[in-house]
Amino acid sequence: MLIDILPISHHTGDFLELDLAPSSAELGLDPGDTAGFSAISFSGRIENTGKGSYRLDGKLHATLTEPCARCLVPVTSDLAADVAEDYRPGLLATNTGLDEEGYRYEGHVIDIRQALHDNLLLSEPQKIVCSPDCQGLCPVCGQNLNLGHCTCGDDHPDQESPFSQLKQLLQD
Numbered sequence: 001m002l003i004d005i006l007p008i009s010h011h012t013g014d015f016l017e018l019d020l021a022p023s024s025a026e027l028g029l030d031p032g033d034t035a036g037f038s039a040i041s042f043s044g045r046i047e048n049t050g051k052g053s054y055r056l057d058g059k060l061h062a063t064l065t066e067p068c069a070r071c072l073v074p075v076t077s078d079l080a081a082d083v084a085e086d087y088r089p090g091l092l093a094t095n096t097g098l099d100e101e102g103y104r105y106e107g108h109v110i111d112i113r114q115a116l117h118d119n120l121l122l123s124e125p126q127k128i129v130c131s132p133d134c135q136g137l138c139p140v141c142g143q144n145l146n147l148g149h150c151t152c153g154d155d156h157p158d159q160e161s162p163f164s165q166l167k168q169l170l171q172d
């Protein structure tokens, strides 16, 4: 993920084609995280945009496995992100991509890992559900309601509701 830009450093408009398949570990995306990324690929190019700046352009693909937000069953989804990031010479310590200036590089090597990492996390859906009408888990017994109904709802309709206690207080 370290790109030697020396061959394209002489002329504005020169570029290198990139076809990469980084592992999640290389991008600092721990499999132990809440989200598991796999089958990561990036294809695109890095171009000399003049005055020491370079632009990383391309398409990022990955497979994300994450628990359903309602029933916790693992869900696999395909992610795709358009990457367009600018690199300017500077100290690598500031290579967070978080400031408005974009990413930094030192010498004639551009490390694109942080940008791919950030773009992958940004492409992650806010909320993953196994199906739009997932019934989730019963809040009382934990039964996966997609697989069958439990009896909690029938027997104790108000058991877990914060309002049931309030109702009792009001009645007392």
Ligand SMILES: [Zn+2]
Residues within 6 Å of the ligand: 068, 069, 070, 071, 072, 073, 129, 130, 131, 134, 135, 136
């Ligand atoms: Zn679900």
Ligand SMILES: [Zn+2]
Residues within 6 Å of the ligand: 138, 139, 140, 141, 142, 143, 150, 151, 152, 153
């Ligand atoms: Zn239940």
